[in-house]
Amino acid sequence: MSHQLDTLASQIRKDAIWSIYHAKSGHPGGVLSCVDILTVLFHDVLAPVEKRLGSYSDDFFILSKGHAAPALYAVAASKGLCERAQLKGLRKIESSFQGHPDVTHLPWVEVSTGSLGQGISVATGIAKSQKLLNSAQHVFALLGDGEMQEGQVWEAAMFAAHHKLNNLTAIVDYNKLQSDASNDDICALEPLADKWRAFGWQVVEVDGHDIDALQQHLHASKHNKAQSPMVIIAHTIKGKGVDFMEDIPLWHGSVTLTDKQYEDAMLALGCSAQEIKEYENV
Amino acid sequence: MSNTPTLVGQQSDSLREAFGIAIAKVADNDPQIIVLDADVAGGTGAHNFRSSHPDRFVQCGIAEQNMVSVAAGMAHSGFKPFVTTFAVFMLRGLEQIRLSVAYSNKNVKLIASHPGLDVGPDGASAQCLEDIACMRSLPGMVVLSPCDALEVEAATKALANYDGPAYMRTGRSPCPSVYVSEPEFVIGKGKVLNSGDDITLISCGVTTHRALYAAKALEEIGISTRVIHMPSIKPIDKELIWQASVETKAIISCEDHNIYGGLGSAVAEVLSERPNAPLTRLGVNDVIGCSGEPDELAAKYGIDADGIFKSAKSVYEELLSHNDK
Structure with a gap:
């Protein structure tokens, strides 16, 4: 299973970079850092649909770091929620694949995001509702690390702990970089795990590119029996998989990839020259 | 006409109390209604709902941005959330109202007490004179400002039956009645x-x-x-x-x-x-x-x-x- 997921994640990375290249803008760094997390969630952890007709899962997923939309779209294509060819429409006029997830364009998106801090609150509201409805459906939200600087995240953290929402899992894509520089340079987050603990959450730290570890902890969080929500702090590498992007804030975005950068990125992700050509027939 | 306006000017409830009583009544027959509060239920009229429907009263603490987005999540789960706070504090969640509610087209009702000079002695920091302008500019947002307790009740019923984002101003001070009986309320009509x-x-x-x-x-x-x-x-x-x-x-x-x-x-x-x-x-x-x-x-x-x-x-x-x- 984990080998299959590795292969899928690799394909999703390529598809996401391909779509950002055609969009002429986007956020490759934070897209590549969260692909493994999204792949495990969508292909292994989120429950299949039985109750929520028209959706992709009975569980809920919210991309609170909405600028990673190309990763969400690519993983959606891998799940058959859309055609791969549609990814080429990213950020284009009349396309459903808006720069940030937009529920008015894509019905399987739970809520529009793109302004940091809001997605975790919406997820919290869904989790509270599922409790009121005695429903076993779980709610996941993926946050960026820079997003931790938004006060609303901590409002939501306090609310979720107070309401004992053990059906909520927050995942932090902790790539240590934000738009302009490192977290440490902008407004340091550490000790991040202690902050969440102090807010009444259970904390798990994991290598966000270790598929096995992600599977284990994401599954465990779905069966959280404690009376508190769980945060999974996933240590990741911004730009993961493309050597010249890794750990460099410049690739946070929103960047235009030149033809050469695109080709180099695809080669770094394991595409052959022939495969790069074939992308143009998708 | 039974609801002919009167100028007798009989002092009636404040519009905030009228809302609180109305939403408690409407919720008796509508199990989807939820009321969210940011520790001002005593001031917004929501205390009426808290007493009558404690199981559907969601206390969010003094954190309006989170409250607005939580409401969007609850609407997404099929509830009809009514977010209650003072008008100035509603503006604190304006960007959440914009993205989580209006752009996401979630069925959230925003009920703001304490608008305008009607707030009185608390002074400028609490007198919200900008809310209608802000809310009006949000795509798809309905904006209501009823004039007396009877009309607030009618408007509350109309909102419970309206599917989509909406903002309603109530009021802090006791307010003379304009109507002698509950008027018909139609969104979009003067x-x-x-x-x-x-x-x-x-x-x-x-x-x-x-x-x-x-x-x-x-x-x-x-x-x-x-x-x-x-x-x-x-x-x-x-x-x-x-x-x-x-x-x-x-x-x-x-x-x-x-x-x-x-x-x-x-x-x-x-x-x-x-x-x-x-x-x-x-x-x-x-x-x-x-x-x-x-x-x-x-x-x-x-x-x-x-x-x-x-x-x-x-x-x-x-x-x-x-x-x-």
Whole structure:
């Protein structure tokens, strides 16, 4: 299973970079850092649909770091929620694949995001509702690390702990970089795990590119029996998989990839020259 | 007509209490209704709901941004959340209202007590004179400002049956009743509360009873005054405004809000499409408020009955002098 997921994640990375290249803008760094997390969630952890007709899962997923939309779209294509060819429409006029997830364009998106801090609150509201409805459906939200600087995240953290929402899992894509520089340079987050603990959450730290570890902890969080929500702090590498992007804030975005950068990125992700050509027939 | 407006001016509940009582009543027959609070239930009227439906009362603490987005999540789960707080604090969640609610088209109702000078002695920091402007600019957002306790009840019922984002202003101070029985409330419709054919006053919220008193005074000096109450600021009743612009010689809007972006601006937008009668906008003229009793403040800023009377009279006399030339 984990080998299959590795292969899928690799394909999703390529598809996401391909779509950002055609969009002429986007956020490759934070897209590549969260692909493994999204792949495990969508292909292994989120429950299949039985109750929520028209959706992709009975569980809920919210991309609170909405600028990673190309990763969400690519993983959606891998799940058959859309055609791969549609990814080429990213950020284009009349396309459903808006720069940030937009529920008015894509019905399987739970809520529009793109302004940091809001997605975790919406997820919290869904989790509270599922409790009121005695429903076993779980709610996941993926946050960026820079997003931790938004006060609303901590409002939501306090609310979720107070309401004992053990059906909520927050995942932090902790790539240590934000738009302009490192977290440490902008407004340091550490000790991040202690902050969440102090807010009444259970904390798990994991290598966000270790598929096995992600599977284990994401599954465990779905069966959280404690009376508190769980945060999974996933240590990741911004730009993961493309050597010249890794750990460099410049690739946070929103960047235009030149033809050469695109080709180099695809080669770094394991595409052959022939495969790069074939992308143009998708 | 059973709901003919009265000028008896009998003091009734504040609009906030009226909302709290109404939502508790409506929720008896609507299990999807949820009320969210940010530790001001005693002030917004939501305490009524907390007592009657504790299981559906969600305390969010003093954290309005989270509260608004939580409500969006609850609407996404099939509930009908009513978010309650003071109008100024609702603005604290404006960007959440924009993205989590309006752009995401979630069925969330935002009920703001303590708008405008009606807040009174707490002073400028608590007197929200900008909310209508902000909410009106959000795509798809319905904006309501009913004028008395009976109309608040009718509007609350209408909101519970309306599927989509909406904002309603209530009010802090006890407010004279305009209606003698619960009026019909239709989102998008205004009401002629007093007929007349010289000039028209268009008002909303707690300014409507003042406009009615002003109309009475104007009639006493021979100026026939139509009063249009416009509880639905968005969508607005264009036909009623155009009709008044054809049938009367001048229009004066009156509101407990900055004259920029509120009811007056909404009326101006409608009139600009078919200009006939000139418009004068009465409201708070782009300044922040101060402490004082609501009636004193309304007088200070020229939106009490006497201020409306004087402005309307001078508008009309100016018009007549122009026509003489």
